[in-house]
Amino acid sequence: MKSRSTLPWLLAGLALLIGLNLVANPAFLKITVQDGHLFGVPVDILTQGSRTMLLALGLTLVIATGGVDLSVGSVVAITGAVCALMLNTGAGLAATVAAAVGAGALAGGGNGLLVARIGIQPIVATLILMVAGRGIAQLLCGGQVLIIANPAFEFLANGFVLGVPVAPLLVVALFVGTHAFVRRTAAGLFIEAVGDNETASRFAGLAAARVKALAYVFCGACAGFTGVLTAANIRAADANRAGENAELDAIFAVVVGGTALTGGRLSIMGTFLGAILIQTLATTMYYRGVPPAVAPVPKALLILAVSLLQSEQLRSRVAALWRRKEAAS
Amino acid sequence: MSAPTLLQLRGITKRFPGVVALSGVDFTVQAGEIHALLGENGAGKSTLIKVLTGVYAPDAGTISLAGTTIAPAAPKEAEQAGISTVYQEVNLISALSVAENITLGRQPGKFGFINGPAMRRRARAALARLELDCDVDAELGSLSVALQQMVAIARALDLRAQLLVLDEPTASLDEKEVAELFAVMRRLRGEGLGIVLVTHFLDQVYAVADRITVLRNGQLVGAYATAELSRLGLVGKMLGREVSDAAGRVAPGSGVEGSHREGDAALPGAVAAGDVVLAARGLSRRGAVQAVDLELRRGEVTGLAGLLGSGRTETARLLFGIDRADGGVITFKGAPVQFGAPRDAVRLGLAFCSEDRKSEGILPNLSVRENLILALQAKRGAWRPLARAEQQTLCAHYLAALRIKTADAETPIRNLSGGNQQKVLLARWLATQPEVILLDEPTRGIDVGARAEIEALIATLRADGLAVLLISSELEEIIRNCARVLVLRERKMAGEVTAGPELTTEGLMRRMAGTHGEFPALPAEADQ
Numbered sequence: 028m029k030s031r032s033t034l035p036w037l038l039a040g041l042a043l044l045i046g047l048n049l050v051a052n053p054a055f056l057k058i059t060v061q062d063g064h065l066f067g068v069p070v071d072i073l074t075q076g077s078r079t080m081l082l083a084l085g086l087t088l089v090i091a092t093g094g095v096d097l098s099v100g101s102v103v104a105i106t107g108a109v110c111a112l113m114l115n116t117g118a119g120l121a122a123t124v125a126a127a128v129g130a131g132a133l134a135g136g137g138n139g140l141l142v143a144r145i146g147i148q149p150i151v152a153t154l155i156l157m158v159a160g161r162g163i164a165q166l167l168c169g170g171q172v173l174i175i176a177n178p179a180f181e182f183l184a185n186g187f188v189l190g191v192p193v194a195p196l197l198v199v200a201l202f203v204g205t206h207a208f209v210r211r212t213a214a215g216l217f218i219e220a221v222g223d224n225e226t227a228s229r230f231a232g233l234a235a236a237r238v239k240a241l242a243y244v245f246c247g248a249c250a251g252f253t254g255v256l257t258a259a260n261i262r263a264a265d266a267n268r269a270g271e272n273a274e275l276d277a278i279f280a281v282v283v284g285g286t287a288l289t290g291g292r293l294s295i296m297g298t299f300l301g302a303i304l305i306q307t308l309a310t311t312m313y314y315r316g317v318p319p320a321v322a323p324v325p326k327a328l329l330i331l332a333v334s335l336l337q338s339e340q341l342r343s344r345v346a347a348l349w350r351r352k353e354a355a356s
Numbered sequence: 357m358s359a360p361t362l363l364q365l366r367g368i369t370k371r372f373p374g375v376v377a378l379s380g381v382d383f384t385v386q387a388g389e390i391h392a393l394l395g396e397n398g399a400g401k402s403t404l405i406k407v408l409t410g411v412y413a414p415d416a417g418t419i420s421l422a423g424t425t426i427a428p429a430a431p432k433e434a435e436q437a438g439i440s441t442v443y444q445e446v447n448l449i450s451a452l453s454v455a456e457n458i459t460l461g462r463q464p465g466k467f468g469f470i471n472g473p474a475m476r477r478r479a480r481a482a483l484a485r486l487e488l489d490c491d492v493d494a495e496l497g498s499l500s501v502a503l504q505q506m507v508a509i510a511r512a513l514d515l516r517a518q519l520l521v522l523d524e525p526t527a528s529l530d531e532k533e534v535a536e537l538f539a540v541m542r543r544l545r546g547e548g549l550g551i552v553l554v555t556h557f558l559d560q561v562y563a564v565a566d567r568i569t570v571l572r573n574g575q576l577v578g579a580y581a582t583a584e585l586s587r588l589g590l591v592g593k594m595l596g597r598e599v600s601d602a603a604g605r606v607a608p609g610s611g612v613e614g615s616h617r618e619g620d621a622a623l624p625g626a627v628a629a630g631d632v633v634l635a636a637r638g639l640s641r642r643g644a645v646q647a648v649d650l651e652l653r654r655g656e657v658t659g660l661a662g663l664l665g666s667g668r669t670e671t672a673r674l675l676f677g678i679d680r681a682d683g684g685v686i687t688f689k690g691a692p693v694q695f696g697a698p699r700d701a702v703r704l705g706l707a708f709c710s711e712d713r714k715s716e717g718i719l720p721n722l723s724v725r726e727n728l729i730l731a732l733q734a735k736r737g738a739w740r741p742l743a744r745a746e747q748q749t750l751c752a753h754y755l756a757a758l759r760i761k762t763a764d765a766e767t768p769i770r771n772l773s774g775g776n777q778q779k780v781l782l783a784r785w786l787a788t789q790p791e792v793i794l795l796d797e798p799t800r801g802i803d804v805g806a807r808a809e810i811e812a813l814i815a816t817l818r819a820d821g822l823a824v825l826l827i828s829s830e831l832e833e834i835i836r837n838c839a840r841v842l843v844l845r846e847r848k849m850a851g852e853v854t855a856g857p858e859l860t861t862e863g864l865m866r867r868m869a870g871t872h873g874e875f876p877a878l879p880a881e882a883d884q
Binding site for chain 2: 220226228230234291
């Protein structure tokens with residue numbers, strides 16, 4: 028069936044990476060309790076990877092409709108600025124988070140309008156906000172890095188509940204909720220239908236444009252919440268650096284997870300594992316002391332390897348070669 | 357005609373995997389003639405044009421132009437040899453000026469700089485040849501489609517062409533624009549150019565063409581002087597039925613007699629036609645159809661016949677809310693309705709099986725089950741999902757009832773044969789329990805067995821009280837299944853025939869061909 032065929036490859040890649048790490052450092056998977064908090068590399072991976080995961084979650088739905096959203100990194104910067112402004116004018120935590128997520132959803136709505144109603148190519152439509160978004164964030168910040176000093180806000184990114192870090196807890200909950208939403212309602216079918224053949228879906232009575240637009244709204248809202256986590260993590264709103272290039276890692280996670288860039292296939296579970304894989308690699312390089320300048324190379328190789336493993340064409344060719352060998356012997 | 361032979365194609369054969377698109381076709385065009393190339397869907401017109409213009413290499417056969425054998429391997433080589441083509445959709449760049457478009461790729465100038473005045477001069481000369489007065493500095497996109505078409509022709513002629521191929525040049529033009537185009541074509545003919553015209557419109561063929569070549573199923577039917585071939589004869593040749601003009605009798609041995617329906621008893625489970633469910637009055641859309649009237653009744657199959665391009669599919673699209681009508685009213689059970697999108701139509705109980713199964717029907721990578729439940733689920737909305745068990749029951753029911761051959765319901769639909777895909781699409785609509793179903797060429801491209809099953813299914817739908825609209829280019833299929841047939845010709849109503857002695861392939865063909873004077877025009881019929 029659909030996503031089932033790519034998950035084993037993803038798990039195999041993850042196992043291989045963890046295996047290599049275990050050889051170099053037998054304590055790689057060890058989790059200890061220090062000061063009542065969970066501690067260890069896996070906890071680090073989840074905490075550090077939570078923001079990429081969240082962006083990737085939103086992007087999964089957009090990419091499954093056959094689109095893409097390049098603006099999520101800029102939306103992170105905008106909503107970070109929204110958080111700083113709200114908190115600095117004395118707004119409460121709930122109002123701040125709601126405003127940031129709302130701003131993200133609004134940005135996504137703009138993208139959705141351009142793509143679904145006006146018919147602009149997704150890559151171009153979202154590029155507009157990707158470029159303009161940084162400017163909007165700068166404007167909101169007044170050209171400065173706004174410092175946030177609010178312990179409750181900071182708790183969202185760096186706090187612990189019963190020893191478990193809050194950020195990954197929230198993100199995992201969102202993954203579970205989204206998975207239930209797309210599979211327990213018909214939303215998943217509608218998204219995949221629109222991504223597979225938009226015209227046919229419309230002719231079958233689907234509001235294809237609305238499905239697409241709502242996917243962008245959801246993606247924007249996810250980016251909005253990522254902006255909250257980012258600002259809480261660094262305790263500041265940085266219009267230039269927040270979410271910089273984050274869209275690329277998130278797209279990698281989605282594609283590696285088995286959601287096809289051509290649309291029509293959706294795997295929330297795959298995206299989760301894809302994001303874990305990418306973060307595990309990043310963490311590995313950090314622990315191995317790979318200089319940041321070189322770090323993109325292993326990442327690129329990993330993405331290439333996973334993409335090749337997932338390529339049906341390559342697999343069938345290898346299988347054909349294998350058969351020929353067997354026939355010859 | 358004593359004019360010299362300009363273009364000669366001999367024994368052109370072109371095979372694609374699984375089909376022979378052209379088989380030993382000869383085609384000759386003389387200098388100074390307008391030659392119409394005609395045929396129904398799948399006749400091989402476009403393949404022949406593509407062989408001629410170097411898009412495809414023929415598997416066998418020769419092409420000679422003005423006595424020299426040529427073998428164009430690319431459109432550019434055909435152009436250099438003197439064969440210029442203007443395609444249906446204007447292949448120009450709308451953001452550039454007229455002059456730039458005319459000279460694109462061969463702008464005068466040196467050292468990489470364009471000589472603007474020379475470019476404009478050349479463009480003006482090219483337009484003057486067509487007696488066109490238009491600003492060469494204007495942006496192409498600001499011109500009307502007709503003028504853009506003329507610019508495309510001017511560009512083609514700038515290459516000192518000997519043969520001009522016009523592939524459905526009038527598809528998006530109105531009557532006045534068509535007349536202008538014809539004036540230009542006649543002018544070029546006077547200059548000794550050979551022109552190949554591909555079109556669906558018989559009126560236009562008779563207005564402008566000197567000779568006609570008819571293709572059918574990849575084979576040459578024949579080449580005729582326009583003056584010597586009647587419209588009815590022409591339609592007969594396109595559809596592959598010999599008819600004699602004089603008495604309107606069916607030629608012996610053509611098998612047409614057998615297709616005449618032997619009364620309603622032949623239809624299993626016939627019921628009296630009921631109330632009108634869906635009706636349209638004066639349905640119009642520019643460039644699609646003009647003033648179409650129709651009524652679909654409960655328990656009745658209405659046929660919609662016409663040649664390719666006559667507006668059959670366009671009518672169905674208007675009825676289903678895919679395109680917006682600019683004129684006319686649609687009523688559902690007597691109340692006027694306006695469909696902004698197909699989903700509005702689906703909500704009311706309409707269903708539409710598109711003729712283009714691949715791009716407008718199936719979701720290729722999704723499973724048979726997902727394809728089957730899509731319309732019903734869309735009707736219910738995202739928040740009322742069908743439980744998995746319900747989905748499986750539906751699938752099991754329809755897979756058995758329509759005898760759909762598939763490994764299981766979870767197989768991607770693209771792995772099914774065309775006939776089985778079509779059955780899944782029918783099941784998709786039947787699952788919504790529609791009151792009206794519009795079937796556009798439901799048996800195209802599927803094997804004989806599946807075809808018979810689909811026709812049997814249509815009879816069942818009728819017996820179950822659905823209002824069915826059957827669009828088909830196979831007249832026998834229409835006659836076998838329909839109680840009433842509406843004929844469209846060149847995007848207008850050309851008559852309505854009810855079951856009885858009049859409902860024969862011949863009777864339909866006369867209306868499709870527009871053989872005047874033998875039957876009253878439709879408005880009169882409708883008023884009676």
